[in-house]
Amino acid sequence: MTKVKIAVVGAGLIGLSTAVCISESIPGCSVTVIADRFTPNTTSDVAAGILIPHVYPGTPVHQQKQWFRETFDYLLGICNSSQASEAGVHLVSGWQIFKTVPEEKTPFWSDVVLGFRSMTEKEMKKFPQHKFGQAFTTLKCDCPPYLLWLEKRLKENGGHVHARKIEDMWELHSDYDIIVNCSGLGSRKLMNDQEIHPIRGQVLKVHAPWIRHFIRDGSGLTYIYPGVHDITLGGTRQKDNWNLSPDPNTSKGILSRCCALEPSLHAARDVKVKVGLRPTRSAVRLQKEVLVRGSEKLPVIHNYGHSSGGFSVHQGTAREATWLIKEYVAALEMSSCKAKL
Numbered sequence: 471m472t473k474v475k476i477a478v479v480g481a482g483l484i485g486l487s488t489a490v491c492i493s494e495s496i497p498g499c500s501v502t503v504i505a506d507r508f509t510p511n512t513t514s515d516v517a518a519g520i521l522i523p524h525v526y527p528g529t530p531v532h533q534q535k536q537w538f539r540e541t542f543d544y545l546l547g548i549c550n551s552s553q554a555s556e557a558g559v560h561l562v563s564g565w566q567i568f569k570t571v572p573e574e575k576t577p578f579w580s581d582v583v584l585g586f587r588s589m590t591e592k593e594m595k596k597f598p599q600h601k602f603g604q605a606f607t608t609l610k611c612d613c614p615p616y617l618l619w620l621e622k623r624l625k626e627n628g629g630h631v632h633a634r635k636i637e638d639m640w641e642l643h644s645d646y647d648i649i650v651n652c653s654g655l656g657s658r659k660l661m662n663d664q665e666i667h668p669i670r671g672q673v674l675k676v677h678a679p680w681i682r683h684f685i686r687d688g689s690g691l692t693y694i695y696p697g698v699h700d701i702t703l704g705g706t707r708q709k710d711n712w713n714l715s716p717d718p719n720t721s722k723g724i725l726s727r728c729c730a731l732e733p734s735l736h737a738a739r740d741v742k743v744k745v746g747l748r749p750t751r752s753a754v755r756l757q758k759e760v761l762v763r764g765s766e767k768l769p770v771i772h773n774y775g776h777s778s779g780g781f782s783v784h785q786g787t788a789r790e791a792t793w794l795i796k797e798y799v800a801a802l803e804m805s806s807c808k809a810k811l
């Protein structure tokens with residue numbers, strides 16, 4: 471059988487990680503990533519990239535936990551290798567703090583991160599406005615380095631990238647056997663998915679190298695996430711807001727909320743403002759669909775809608791998408807064998 475040709479639409483975190491996973495797990499296929507935006511101009515480049523799960527109301531918790539565990543263990547392996555610095559993957563310890571004691575003191579992901587425990591009284595003294603806290607060590611991917619590293623790995627595995635806007639998936643029909651849809655918010659138009667919508671996030675990237683611990687308010691609205699080169703201060707969650715322009719008043723609010731948690735941030739320098747639109751739906755869409763046009767068929771594997779938690783689950787969802795593709799490749803090979811008999 472001739473090589474199975476696979477096109478992955480999307481070059482954000484989800485498209486690149488899925489393309490790498492396919493190129494490493496399905497021998498003998500060709501993989502091409504097609505997108506109209508590449509790093510540093512994707513939503514994924516704006517993210518803090520910390521591994522703290524977002525909860526997807528439409529996905530069973532055991533499934534979300536499996537995706538998180540697979541992603542955490544995969545990145546921990548990279549973190550413990552000589553690739554860590556180029557990939558921008560590092561461990562980070564810190565605190566998640568709450569103004570009222572949460573109903574669920576031990577979240578479902580507590581045994582995946584390292585050293586999860588309740589904060590001590592002495593630790594809580596740093597946060598007099600808060601009543602309860604959790605301390606743990608997790609991982610963080612710095613972007614753009616992580617996206618650049620994924621793209622490099624894809625090319626080393628023989629994969630290709632093309633800059634192109636896709637208006638209709640059928641444009642790819644004559645050149646590819648299988649399409650993998652990782653277009654994030656682009657799926658609203660491309661697949662006419664009216665469920666996917668933006669949740670706007672504005673963040674500040676600042677220079678404050680003395681800060682080594684993360685601090686996250688349990689509401690998820692205010693956070694301080696130290697990376698290798700800068701610190702991400704957040705944030706906002708504005709549903710259905712498509713505006714990509716930074717708002718100066720929002721920036722002031724973010725800085726003031728973060729300084730209330732960590733007063734030394736008043737001395738932060740080199741403040742850059744970034745805005746990204748989280749591709750949000752109640753559940754990640756991870757499924758196979760066969761598009762039909764007359765007598766023609768176009769198999770599409772969807773992997774999009776990761777909302778606020780793409781970094782936390784990307785390797786788990788990339789593996790599941792690859793599994794769906796493997797099934798389809800096996801069926802193609804079987805029908806090709808039968809045709810030869």
Ligand SMILES: Cc1cc2nc3c(=O)[nH]c(=O)nc-3n(C[C@H](O)[C@H](O)[C@H](O)COP(=O)(O)OP(=O)(O)OC[C@H]3O[C@@H](n4cnc5c(N)ncnc54)[C@H](O)[C@@H]3O)c2cc1C
Pocket residue numbers: 479480481482483484485504505506507508512513514515516517518519520521522634635636637652653654655656657660670671672673705745746747748749774775776777778779780781782783
């Ligand atoms: C402010 C902010 C902070 C965040 N922090 C975190 C965090 O700390 N931890 C975490 O886990 N998650 C975080 N996230 C969420 C995370 O960034 C997203 O879940 C993730 O980036 C989604 O990746 P994606 O590849 O699906 O989308 P994108 O990065 O948007 O990529 C979509 C790709 O599809 C392409 N595309 C779309 N339509 C078309 C088309 N018609 N033709 C061709 N190409 C097309 C685009 O060009 C792009 O390449 C954050 C998000 C924001 C905004």
